[in-house]
Amino acid sequence: MTTPVIETNALAKRFGRKWGLRDCTFSIPAGKVTALVGPNGAGKSTLLRMAAGLSRPTSGQITVLGSVPNTEEASLLKRVGYLDQVRPLYRGFRVDEMFRFGAGTNPTWNMATAHDYVDQLGISLGDRVDNLSGGQRAQVALTMCLAKQPELLILDEPAAELDPVAREDLLRLLMREVAERGTNVVLSTHALGDVGSICDYLVIMSHSRIVLADDLEFVVESHRFLGAASSNAPALPEGVAVIDTRTSSSEVTHLVRMTMPLVDETWQVTEPTLDEIIMAYLRLGTGSTLSQPRHDATTATGGGGS
Amino acid sequence: MTERQPSIIFRLDPRSGIAPYRQLVDQVRQAVEVGRLRGGDQLPSVRDVVTQVTINPNTVHRAYRELEHLGLAEGRLGLGTFITQNPDVHTTEAGSAQLSRQLQLWAQRARAAGLDDDDMLELLRRILNHDERVLS
Numbered sequence: 001m002t003t004p005v006i007e008t009n010a011l012a013k014r015f016g017r018k019w020g021l022r023d024c025t026f027s028i029p030a031g032k033v034t035a036l037v038g039p040n041g042a043g044k045s046t047l048l049r050m051a052a053g054l055s056r057p058t059s060g061q062i063t064v065l066g067s068v069p070n071t072e073e074a075s076l077l078k079r080v081g082y083l084d085q086v087r088p089l090y091r092g093f094r095v096d097e098m099f100r101f102g103a104g105t106n107p108t109w110n111m112a113t114a115h116d117y118v119d120q121l122g123i124s125l126g127d128r129v130d131n132l133s134g135g136q137r138a139q140v141a142l143t144m145c146l147a148k149q150p151e152l153l154i155l156d157e158p159a160a161e162l163d164p165v166a167r168e169d170l171l172r173l174l175m176r177e178v179a180e181r182g183t184n185v186v187l188s189t190h191a192l193g194d195v196g197s198i199c200d201y202l203v204i205m206s207h208s209r210i211v212l213a214d215d216l217e218f219v220v221e222s223h224r225f226l227g228a229a230s231s232n233a234p235a236l237p238e239g240v241a242v243i244d245t246r247t248s249s250s251e252v253t254h255l256v257r258m259t260m261p262l263v264d265e266t267w268q269v270t271e272p273t274l275d276e277i278i279m280a281y282l283r284l285g286t287g288s289t290l291s292q293p294r295h296d297a298t299t300a301t302g303g304g305g306s
Numbered sequence: 307m308t309e310r311q312p313s314i315i316f317r318l319d320p321r322s323g324i325a326p327y328r329q330l331v332d333q334v335r336q337a338v339e340v341g342r343l344r345g346g347d348q349l350p351s352v353r354d355v356v357t358q359v360t361i362n363p364n365t366v367h368r369a370y371r372e373l374e375h376l377g378l379a380e381g382r383l384g385l386g387t388f389i390t391q392n393p394d395v396h397t398t399e400a401g402s403a404q405l406s407r408q409l410q411l412w413a414q415r416a417r418a419a420g421l422d423d424d425d426m427l428e429l430l431r432r433i434l435n436h437d438e439r440v441l442s
Binding site for chain 2: 031032033171172175176178179180193194196197199200220270271274275
Protein backbone atom coordinates (compact mmCIF):
# COMPACT_ATOMS: atom_id res chain seq x y z
CA MET A 1 0.00 0.00 0.00
CA THR A 2 1.21 3.45 -0.84
CA THR A 3 1.00 6.20 1.75
CA PRO A 4 -2.40 7.92 1.85
CA VAL A 5 -2.40 11.48 0.54
CA ILE A 6 -4.27 12.80 3.56
CA GLU A 7 -5.09 10.79 6.66
CA THR A 8 -6.83 12.08 9.75
CA ASN A 9 -7.71 10.56 13.09
CA ALA A 10 -10.29 12.23 15.36
CA LEU A 11 -9.15 15.53 13.95
CA ALA A 12 -10.82 18.59 15.48
CA LYS A 13 -10.47 22.34 15.35
CA ARG A 14 -12.17 24.78 17.67
CA PHE A 15 -12.45 28.51 17.08
CA GLY A 16 -13.28 29.99 20.48
CA ARG A 17 -16.47 28.20 21.55
CA LYS A 18 -17.38 27.00 18.09
CA TRP A 19 -16.18 23.77 16.48
CA GLY A 20 -14.90 24.30 12.97
CA LEU A 21 -14.22 20.61 12.60
CA ARG A 22 -14.80 17.59 14.84
CA ASP A 23 -14.60 13.78 14.92
CA CYS A 24 -12.93 13.87 11.58
CA THR A 25 -11.44 10.47 10.64
CA PHE A 26 -10.84 9.56 7.02
CA SER A 27 -8.16 8.65 4.54
CA ILE A 28 -7.65 9.66 0.92
CA PRO A 29 -5.65 7.09 -1.07
CA ALA A 30 -2.89 8.10 -3.49
CA GLY A 31 -3.61 8.73 -7.17
CA LYS A 32 -6.96 10.45 -6.76
CA VAL A 33 -8.61 13.70 -7.68
CA THR A 34 -10.74 14.28 -4.61
CA ALA A 35 -13.78 16.54 -4.40
CA LEU A 36 -14.52 18.05 -1.00
CA VAL A 37 -18.17 19.04 -0.97
CA GLY A 38 -20.33 20.64 1.70
CA PRO A 39 -22.43 23.67 2.50
CA ASN A 40 -20.75 26.96 3.37
CA GLY A 41 -19.45 26.81 6.92
CA ALA A 42 -19.26 23.00 6.95
CA GLY A 43 -15.52 23.08 7.64
CA LYS A 44 -14.03 22.52 4.18
CA SER A 45 -11.58 25.43 4.27
CA THR A 46 -10.67 24.64 7.89
CA LEU A 47 -9.74 21.10 6.83
CA LEU A 48 -7.80 22.21 3.75
CA ARG A 49 -5.87 24.86 5.69
CA MET A 50 -4.84 22.26 8.27
CA ALA A 51 -3.76 19.91 5.47
CA ALA A 52 -1.62 22.71 4.04
CA GLY A 53 -0.06 23.31 7.46
CA LEU A 54 -1.51 26.82 7.72
CA SER A 55 -3.46 25.99 10.86
CA ARG A 56 -2.92 23.55 13.74
CA PRO A 57 -5.46 21.03 15.02
CA THR A 58 -7.05 21.60 18.42
CA SER A 59 -6.95 17.82 18.90
CA GLY A 60 -6.49 14.67 16.86
CA GLN A 61 -3.97 13.98 14.10
CA ILE A 62 -3.53 14.76 10.45
CA THR A 63 -0.79 13.49 8.15
CA VAL A 64 -0.20 14.64 4.59
CA LEU A 65 1.94 12.42 2.32
CA GLY A 66 2.94 10.63 5.49
CA SER A 67 4.15 13.72 7.39
CA VAL A 68 2.59 16.14 9.85
CA PRO A 69 1.89 19.34 7.89
CA ASN A 70 3.91 22.29 9.06
CA THR A 71 4.76 25.36 7.03
CA GLU A 72 8.08 25.65 8.80
CA GLU A 73 9.25 22.35 7.39
CA ALA A 74 10.56 22.89 3.86
CA SER A 75 10.71 19.19 2.96
CA LEU A 76 6.93 18.79 3.01
CA LEU A 77 6.18 22.35 1.91
CA LYS A 78 7.74 21.82 -1.48
CA ARG A 79 5.75 18.62 -2.03
CA VAL A 80 2.41 20.36 -1.47
CA GLY A 81 0.84 23.18 -3.47
CA TYR A 82 -1.96 25.17 -1.83
CA LEU A 83 -4.23 27.72 -3.45
CA ASP A 84 -7.30 29.45 -2.07
CA GLN A 85 -9.31 32.31 -3.48
CA VAL A 86 -6.89 34.90 -2.14
CA ARG A 87 -4.53 34.44 -5.06
CA PRO A 88 -1.02 35.25 -3.97
CA LEU A 89 0.08 37.45 -6.87
CA TYR A 90 1.89 40.78 -6.73
CA ARG A 91 -0.30 43.04 -8.79
CA GLY A 92 2.50 45.36 -9.87
CA PHE A 93 4.55 42.42 -11.24
CA ARG A 94 4.63 41.15 -14.79
CA VAL A 95 3.94 37.43 -15.31
CA ASP A 96 7.62 36.67 -15.97
CA GLU A 97 8.57 38.55 -12.78
CA MET A 98 6.09 36.41 -10.80
CA PHE A 99 7.73 33.33 -12.32
CA ARG A 100 11.23 34.52 -11.40
CA PHE A 101 9.94 35.08 -7.87
CA GLY A 102 8.50 31.55 -7.91
CA ALA A 103 11.79 30.10 -9.16
CA GLY A 104 13.69 31.93 -6.42
CA THR A 105 11.45 30.65 -3.64
CA ASN A 106 10.83 27.07 -4.82
CA PRO A 107 13.73 24.63 -5.24
CA THR A 108 11.63 22.32 -7.45
CA TRP A 109 10.42 25.09 -9.80
CA ASN A 110 10.13 24.11 -13.48
CA MET A 111 10.31 27.26 -15.62
CA ALA A 112 9.58 25.39 -18.89
CA THR A 113 6.29 24.13 -17.46
CA ALA A 114 5.33 27.62 -16.30
CA HIS A 115 6.05 29.12 -19.75
CA ASP A 116 4.27 26.30 -21.57
CA TYR A 117 1.10 26.63 -19.49
CA VAL A 118 0.65 30.40 -19.79
CA ASP A 119 1.48 30.14 -23.49
CA GLN A 120 -1.34 27.60 -23.94
CA LEU A 121 -3.70 29.89 -22.07
CA GLY A 122 -2.86 32.83 -24.32
CA ILE A 123 -1.26 34.87 -21.53
CA SER A 124 1.98 36.62 -22.42
CA LEU A 125 4.96 36.77 -20.08
CA GLY A 126 5.10 40.55 -20.37
CA ASP A 127 1.49 41.03 -19.16
CA ARG A 128 1.17 42.84 -15.86
CA VAL A 129 -0.85 40.99 -13.20
CA ASP A 130 -2.88 44.20 -12.78
CA ASN A 131 -4.10 44.06 -16.35
CA LEU A 132 -5.16 40.40 -16.34
CA SER A 133 -8.81 39.38 -16.06
CA GLY A 134 -9.96 37.54 -12.94
CA GLY A 135 -9.92 34.28 -14.88
CA GLN A 136 -6.37 34.85 -16.13
CA ARG A 137 -5.18 35.73 -12.62
CA ALA A 138 -6.62 32.43 -11.40
CA GLN A 139 -4.81 30.63 -14.21
CA VAL A 140 -1.48 32.32 -13.44
CA ALA A 141 -1.91 31.52 -9.74
CA LEU A 142 -2.58 27.86 -10.57
CA THR A 143 0.38 27.82 -12.97
CA MET A 144 2.58 29.14 -10.13
CA CYS A 145 1.32 26.22 -8.04
CA LEU A 146 1.90 23.64 -10.81
CA ALA A 147 5.39 24.89 -11.71
CA LYS A 148 6.47 23.88 -8.19
CA GLN A 149 5.73 20.33 -9.38
CA PRO A 150 4.04 19.34 -6.14
CA GLU A 151 2.93 15.78 -5.38
CA LEU A 152 -0.29 17.12 -3.88
CA LEU A 153 -2.34 20.12 -4.89
CA ILE A 154 -4.79 21.49 -2.35
CA LEU A 155 -7.25 23.87 -4.01
CA ASP A 156 -9.96 25.72 -2.10
CA GLU A 157 -12.71 26.47 -4.63
CA PRO A 158 -10.27 27.00 -7.48
CA ALA A 159 -12.91 27.80 -10.08
CA ALA A 160 -15.36 29.86 -8.05
CA GLU A 161 -16.16 33.28 -9.56
CA LEU A 162 -14.73 32.32 -12.94
CA ASP A 163 -16.76 32.59 -16.13
CA PRO A 164 -17.56 29.26 -17.83
CA VAL A 165 -14.73 29.41 -20.38
CA ALA A 166 -12.11 30.41 -17.81
CA ARG A 167 -13.22 27.67 -15.41
CA GLU A 168 -13.10 25.07 -18.18
CA ASP A 169 -9.58 26.18 -19.19
CA LEU A 170 -8.48 26.06 -15.57
CA LEU A 171 -9.88 22.58 -14.95
CA ARG A 172 -8.36 21.24 -18.18
CA LEU A 173 -4.99 22.60 -17.16
CA LEU A 174 -5.43 20.73 -13.91
CA MET A 175 -6.47 17.47 -15.62
CA ARG A 176 -3.52 17.71 -18.01
CA GLU A 177 -1.24 17.97 -15.01
CA VAL A 178 -2.87 14.91 -13.46
CA ALA A 179 -2.50 12.99 -16.75
CA GLU A 180 1.15 13.90 -17.19
CA ARG A 181 2.52 13.86 -13.67
CA GLY A 182 -0.01 11.84 -11.70
CA THR A 183 -0.41 14.75 -9.29
CA ASN A 184 -2.78 14.13 -6.39
CA VAL A 185 -5.49 16.78 -6.12
CA VAL A 186 -7.87 17.67 -3.32
CA LEU A 187 -10.26 20.45 -4.23
CA SER A 188 -13.34 21.92 -2.62
CA THR A 189 -16.21 22.88 -4.87
CA HIS A 190 -19.89 23.78 -4.98
CA ALA A 191 -20.20 22.80 -8.64
CA LEU A 192 -21.63 19.29 -8.46
CA GLY A 193 -21.28 18.92 -12.24
CA ASP A 194 -17.50 19.05 -11.85
CA VAL A 195 -17.49 16.28 -9.27
CA GLY A 196 -18.60 13.53 -11.63
CA SER A 197 -16.37 14.55 -14.52
CA ILE A 198 -13.06 15.49 -12.93
CA CYS A 199 -13.02 13.71 -9.57
CA ASP A 200 -12.74 10.06 -8.60
CA TYR A 201 -12.89 10.34 -4.82
CA LEU A 202 -15.57 12.12 -2.83
CA VAL A 203 -15.57 13.59 0.67
CA ILE A 204 -18.79 15.19 1.88
CA MET A 205 -18.83 17.45 4.95
CA SER A 206 -21.79 18.69 6.91
CA HIS A 207 -21.91 20.56 10.20
CA SER A 208 -18.17 20.32 10.84
CA ARG A 209 -18.13 16.57 10.29
CA ILE A 210 -17.30 14.13 7.53
CA VAL A 211 -20.49 12.34 6.47
CA LEU A 212 -19.05 10.39 3.53
CA ALA A 213 -15.57 9.63 2.18
CA ASP A 214 -15.34 7.06 -0.58
CA ASP A 215 -14.36 6.17 -4.11
CA LEU A 216 -16.77 7.90 -6.48
CA GLU A 217 -17.53 4.65 -8.24
CA PHE A 218 -18.43 2.98 -5.00
CA VAL A 219 -20.57 5.94 -3.91
CA VAL A 220 -22.94 5.36 -6.81
CA GLU A 221 -22.79 1.58 -6.42
CA SER A 222 -23.69 1.68 -2.75
CA HIS A 223 -26.75 3.95 -2.85
CA ARG A 224 -30.25 3.20 -4.08
CA PHE A 225 -33.70 4.71 -4.05
CA LEU A 226 -36.27 2.41 -2.48
CA GLY A 227 -39.83 3.30 -3.39
CA ALA A 228 -43.21 1.95 -2.31
CA ALA A 229 -46.81 2.98 -1.91
CA SER A 230 -47.02 4.84 1.40
CA SER A 231 -50.24 3.05 2.40
CA ASN A 232 -48.46 -0.29 2.84
CA ALA A 233 -44.72 0.32 2.69
CA PRO A 234 -42.85 -2.88 3.57
CA ALA A 235 -40.16 -3.02 6.25
CA LEU A 236 -36.78 -1.80 5.09
CA PRO A 237 -34.43 -4.56 3.97
CA GLU A 238 -31.40 -5.53 6.06
CA GLY A 239 -28.18 -3.62 5.80
CA VAL A 240 -29.45 -0.27 4.63
CA ALA A 241 -29.03 3.14 6.25
CA VAL A 242 -31.60 5.77 5.33
CA ILE A 243 -30.03 9.02 4.20
CA ASP A 244 -33.10 10.87 3.01
CA THR A 245 -36.82 10.20 2.84
CA ARG A 246 -39.45 11.81 0.69
CA THR A 247 -43.11 11.20 0.99
CA SER A 248 -46.03 12.19 -1.19
CA SER A 249 -49.68 11.44 -0.53
CA SER A 250 -49.30 8.08 -2.25
CA GLU A 251 -45.60 7.19 -2.31
CA VAL A 252 -42.63 6.98 -0.03
CA THR A 253 -39.06 7.03 -1.36
CA HIS A 254 -35.94 6.45 0.72
CA LEU A 255 -32.44 7.13 -0.44
CA VAL A 256 -30.41 4.44 1.31
CA ARG A 257 -26.78 3.47 1.65
CA MET A 258 -26.27 -0.26 1.36
CA THR A 259 -23.81 -1.93 3.67
CA MET A 260 -24.38 -5.31 2.05
CA PRO A 261 -25.84 -6.50 -1.26
CA LEU A 262 -29.51 -5.74 -1.49
CA VAL A 263 -31.73 -8.82 -1.50
CA ASP A 264 -35.23 -7.49 -1.64
CA GLU A 265 -38.21 -7.80 -3.89
CA THR A 266 -40.75 -5.74 -2.01
CA TRP A 267 -39.34 -2.30 -2.80
CA GLN A 268 -38.99 -0.71 -6.19
CA VAL A 269 -35.25 -0.20 -6.54
CA THR A 270 -33.75 2.52 -8.74
CA GLU A 271 -30.25 3.87 -9.07
CA PRO A 272 -29.79 7.50 -8.03
CA THR A 273 -27.54 9.89 -9.92
CA LEU A 274 -24.42 11.20 -8.22
CA ASP A 275 -26.04 14.64 -7.87
CA GLU A 276 -29.03 13.13 -6.10
CA ILE A 277 -26.80 11.29 -3.66
CA ILE A 278 -24.71 14.37 -2.89
CA MET A 279 -27.79 16.56 -2.46
CA ALA A 280 -29.28 14.07 0.00
CA TYR A 281 -26.14 14.20 2.14
CA LEU A 282 -25.99 17.98 1.94
CA ARG A 283 -29.57 18.15 3.24
CA LEU A 284 -28.75 15.95 6.24
CA GLY A 285 -29.60 17.77 9.42
CA THR A 286 -30.39 21.06 7.70
CA GLY A 287 -34.04 20.77 8.68
CA SER A 288 -34.93 21.60 5.10
CA THR A 289 -38.69 21.28 4.78
CA LEU A 290 -38.27 20.02 1.23
CA SER A 291 -37.25 16.65 2.60
CA GLN A 292 -37.53 14.80 5.85
CA PRO A 293 -34.28 13.22 6.93
CA ARG A 294 -35.06 10.71 9.63
CA HIS A 295 -31.80 9.08 10.47
CA ASP A 296 -28.29 10.18 11.09
CA ALA A 297 -26.36 8.55 8.31
CA THR A 298 -23.10 8.70 10.19
CA THR A 299 -24.37 6.44 12.93
CA ALA A 300 -26.90 4.24 11.16
CA THR A 301 -24.98 1.28 9.81
CA GLY A 302 -27.57 -1.39 9.35
CA GLY A 303 -31.26 -2.16 9.46
CA GLY A 304 -32.08 1.51 9.71
CA GLY A 305 -35.77 0.93 9.42
CA SER A 306 -37.02 1.33 12.95
CA MET B 307 5.34 14.47 -31.75
CA THR B 308 3.50 15.10 -35.01
CA GLU B 309 0.36 17.22 -35.03
CA ARG B 310 -2.56 15.09 -36.15
CA GLN B 311 -6.29 15.48 -36.15
CA PRO B 312 -7.76 13.30 -33.42
CA SER B 313 -9.67 10.25 -34.73
CA ILE B 314 -12.63 11.11 -32.54
CA ILE B 315 -13.82 14.19 -30.67
CA PHE B 316 -15.41 13.20 -27.38
CA ARG B 317 -18.29 15.05 -25.80
CA LEU B 318 -19.37 14.94 -22.20
CA ASP B 319 -22.81 15.77 -20.87
CA PRO B 320 -22.54 16.17 -17.10
CA ARG B 321 -26.31 16.53 -16.78
CA SER B 322 -27.18 13.24 -18.47
CA GLY B 323 -26.75 11.24 -15.28
CA ILE B 324 -24.73 8.71 -17.30
CA ALA B 325 -21.30 7.96 -15.85
CA PRO B 326 -18.59 9.86 -17.81
CA TYR B 327 -16.63 6.66 -18.58
CA ARG B 328 -19.78 5.12 -20.01
CA GLN B 329 -20.34 8.17 -22.23
CA LEU B 330 -16.86 7.75 -23.74
CA VAL B 331 -17.38 4.01 -24.30
CA ASP B 332 -20.74 4.64 -25.98
CA GLN B 333 -19.28 7.31 -28.28
CA VAL B 334 -16.50 5.01 -29.47
CA ARG B 335 -18.93 2.15 -29.99
CA GLN B 336 -21.26 4.37 -32.02
CA ALA B 337 -18.37 5.72 -34.11
CA VAL B 338 -17.30 2.14 -34.88
CA GLU B 339 -20.86 1.09 -35.71
CA VAL B 340 -21.37 3.87 -38.26
CA GLY B 341 -17.86 3.43 -39.65
CA ARG B 342 -16.39 6.76 -38.49
CA LEU B 343 -13.76 4.73 -36.65
CA ARG B 344 -12.22 1.73 -38.42
CA GLY B 345 -9.96 -1.15 -37.47
CA GLY B 346 -6.45 0.09 -36.78
CA ASP B 347 -7.50 3.68 -36.01
CA GLN B 348 -5.73 5.08 -33.00
CA LEU B 349 -7.81 6.52 -30.20
CA PRO B 350 -6.57 9.84 -28.83
CA SER B 351 -4.06 9.56 -25.99
CA VAL B 352 -5.35 10.11 -22.47
CA ARG B 353 -3.47 13.40 -22.42
CA ASP B 354 -5.21 14.51 -25.63
CA VAL B 355 -8.62 13.52 -24.32
CA VAL B 356 -8.19 15.60 -21.17
CA THR B 357 -7.39 18.62 -23.32
CA GLN B 358 -10.50 17.94 -25.48
CA VAL B 359 -12.97 17.52 -22.64
CA THR B 360 -12.65 18.34 -18.98
CA ILE B 361 -12.38 14.84 -17.57
CA ASN B 362 -10.33 12.92 -15.05
CA PRO B 363 -7.52 10.95 -16.77
CA ASN B 364 -8.35 7.89 -14.66
CA THR B 365 -11.84 7.93 -16.17
CA VAL B 366 -10.37 7.86 -19.69
CA HIS B 367 -8.11 4.93 -18.74
CA ARG B 368 -11.16 3.16 -17.39
CA ALA B 369 -13.17 3.77 -20.59
CA TYR B 370 -10.29 2.44 -22.71
CA ARG B 371 -9.99 -0.66 -20.52
CA GLU B 372 -13.71 -1.23 -20.94
CA LEU B 373 -13.36 -0.91 -24.74
CA GLU B 374 -10.58 -3.51 -24.63
CA HIS B 375 -12.77 -5.74 -22.52
CA LEU B 376 -15.56 -5.38 -25.12
CA GLY B 377 -13.11 -6.35 -27.86
CA LEU B 378 -13.53 -3.02 -29.61
CA ALA B 379 -10.05 -1.70 -28.88
CA GLU B 380 -6.62 -3.02 -27.99
CA GLY B 381 -3.78 -1.42 -26.12
CA ARG B 382 -0.36 -1.65 -27.74
CA LEU B 383 2.42 -1.20 -25.26
CA GLY B 384 4.09 2.18 -25.62
CA LEU B 385 2.03 3.08 -28.70
CA GLY B 386 -1.47 3.72 -27.48
CA THR B 387 -4.95 2.30 -27.86
CA PHE B 388 -6.25 1.20 -31.27
CA ILE B 389 -9.55 0.01 -32.69
CA THR B 390 -9.28 -3.76 -33.24
CA GLN B 391 -8.96 -4.98 -36.82
CA ASN B 392 -12.31 -6.68 -37.02
CA PRO B 393 -14.43 -5.08 -34.36
CA ASP B 394 -17.43 -7.27 -33.83
CA VAL B 395 -20.13 -4.83 -34.92
CA HIS B 396 -21.91 -6.88 -37.61
CA THR B 397 -23.74 -8.91 -35.06
CA THR B 398 -24.42 -5.68 -33.23
CA GLU B 399 -25.87 -4.16 -36.39
CA ALA B 400 -28.11 -7.14 -37.10
CA GLY B 401 -29.06 -7.24 -33.46
CA SER B 402 -29.76 -3.55 -33.31
CA ALA B 403 -32.19 -3.70 -36.28
CA GLN B 404 -34.16 -6.36 -34.45
CA LEU B 405 -33.96 -4.51 -31.17
CA SER B 406 -35.16 -1.28 -32.72
CA ARG B 407 -38.20 -3.09 -34.17
CA GLN B 408 -38.99 -4.46 -30.73
CA LEU B 409 -38.55 -1.03 -29.24
CA GLN B 410 -40.93 0.47 -31.82
CA LEU B 411 -43.58 -2.02 -30.79
CA TRP B 412 -42.95 -1.26 -27.17
CA ALA B 413 -43.19 2.49 -27.81
CA GLN B 414 -46.55 1.98 -29.54
CA ARG B 415 -47.85 0.06 -26.57
CA ALA B 416 -46.48 2.65 -24.14
CA ARG B 417 -48.13 5.48 -26.05
CA ALA B 418 -51.40 3.57 -26.09
CA ALA B 419 -51.07 3.21 -22.32
CA GLY B 420 -50.86 7.00 -22.03
CA LEU B 421 -47.10 7.52 -21.60
CA ASP B 422 -45.58 10.52 -23.35
CA ASP B 423 -42.01 10.67 -24.70
CA ASP B 424 -40.55 11.96 -21.44
CA ASP B 425 -42.26 9.20 -19.48
CA MET B 426 -40.76 6.60 -21.80
CA LEU B 427 -37.28 8.07 -21.61
CA GLU B 428 -37.50 8.18 -17.83
CA LEU B 429 -38.65 4.57 -17.71
CA LEU B 430 -35.85 3.49 -20.03
CA ARG B 431 -33.30 5.39 -17.99
CA ARG B 432 -34.46 3.69 -14.81
CA ILE B 433 -34.32 0.29 -16.43
CA LEU B 434 -30.84 0.91 -17.82
CA ASN B 435 -29.58 2.08 -14.45
CA HIS B 436 -31.08 -0.93 -12.78
CA ASP B 437 -29.69 -3.19 -15.47
CA GLU B 438 -26.19 -1.85 -15.04
CA ARG B 439 -26.31 -2.84 -11.41
CA VAL B 440 -27.50 -6.33 -12.25
CA LEU B 441 -24.83 -6.86 -14.89
CA SER B 442 -21.87 -5.54 -12.92
